[in-house]
Amino acid sequence: MLVLRPALRCARAPSSLSRLSVSRGFATTLRRAEELHKTPLYDFHVKNAAKMVPFAGWSMPLSYGEVGQITAHKHVRSSAGLFDVSHMLQHNFTGPTAQSFLLTLCPSSLASLPPFSSTLSVLLNEVGGIIDDTIITKHSDDAFYVVTNAGRAKEDKEFITKQLAKWNAEHKDGEKVKWETLEGWGLLALQGPKAKDVVQGMTDKDLSEIKFGQSAFVELDNGKGDKVKCHLARGGYTGEDGFEISIPPAEAVAIGERIAQHPDVLLIGLGARDSLRLEAGMCLYGHDLDESISPVEAGLSWVIGKDRRAEDATPTFPGKSRILTELAKGPGKRRVGFEVIGAPAREGSKIFDAAGTKQIGVITSGIPSPSLGTNIAMGYIENGQHKKGTEVKVEVRKKLRDAVVRPMPFVPTKYYK
């Protein structure tokens, strides 16, 4: 049965996480370890009995020791969990035209974004498809900090390189944009209701001043008597209050150890990261998003700034005509949440109408929810069938199961606002 065969079946496995997590991973991790990138915390993970798996070209912790995914998941919801997300690509864009340049890559309203605030956004291709989803943090009109997905590093770099070359060719010295990626830096996410107490114990900065979606450079105590300047952004990928902390390479381990020593903190791997984000209704690129899908289809219309939507608004963004049409007339399909009765639906499960006769969509992520005890999923469904409460059928192991369109997030978010 188990493990080996499903490992090779893309349609059945819910996400790359699961594909990597099963036993195939145990053998290949060793063989491929040398080819995989390691975050600055690699040795720290190994020391803490992490089960390391290949993920997006990186060797990453799936779980730690004997702590199961459900225990890890619930600990984040009730206390605090530390995630190493250093595999994600961190960028700095600086220069007098940095804001205008970024406006040509994404549809967000960066002009109205206050300094030291972040927004979810998308990098778009020429036909309005999502190259990647990203968090853009504005420090000032001429300085932006951007985080993109590890699994899209190659595509993102190619896209930015090309667009930037064009941009800088059209701008004279003194107006050009400088782009750097923070290779080797640490990026740690501390998530959960106790995250603020843990970080507050490491800094003199009053964290109540930093609300959800805001950020600051703060000095964090590394447990060795040193203060380390880190970028602290309030938010994350779990729906809980928490922080994403960007740390200079040499200090990443010390800060990680300092946080992990706190009695309320548990180390959390990619397994629980996936179930937490799905309960929060958040997308995982490569599963819920790809280059054919527009932000309108993905239910991310809110990332398209009001000031960017006028026909004549400049600068324009890639794929604008498709996106404006979809905003006006509705997209062909929409990403929505589902509750599936009886058995969990996984990525690739077909969605049928209530009569079970016509396929009207496909599941892109699905799990038995550790917090709710119900089977939750997200997927794309024909426009018109997307309203909450709509009854549909979802095919799991050749049987049609009852399912209902549900609003997301499945678990209410608890941001500090």
Added chain:
Amino acid sequence: MLSALRPLARPATGAFRNLASVKSTTQTLRFSAVRFVSTRYTTDHEWVSFDSNTNIGTVGITDYAQKALGDVVFVELPAQGNEIAQGDSIGAVESVKAASDIYAPVSGVIDEINETLADQPGLLNKAPQGDGWLCKVKLSDPAEFEALLEADAYKAHCEGA
């Protein structure tokens, strides 16, 4: 038998400790002299404990499998009376992260399913080779059972996987 008792430095040790307890049941049953019960394994990490007297095989997953799966939260089993053919997908064991098919290790008719798993899927983690059994199958071709892996061969399979 000896290999099951030999201390192993591998993670599979746990599996074989459990196996030893399964075997001790075997010994007791063997006492009745005519009955023959033995356990064999598949490369898909299932075990079958076959009773030649009743022609019934009890099917479950191995300790190696439960460790790889993590917390089991849902088990879907075939209905009693279903006819199954070796290699058929007859259900699934699901953790939060993944669904893994249960493939019929032998052909036959489902004689009984482990109803307890509906309420306590965690039994698959706690006692995969005991109370966490999946179903009982009345074998249509016992030769299929004889062709499955013996404990040593299965152990070698896990170590080489």
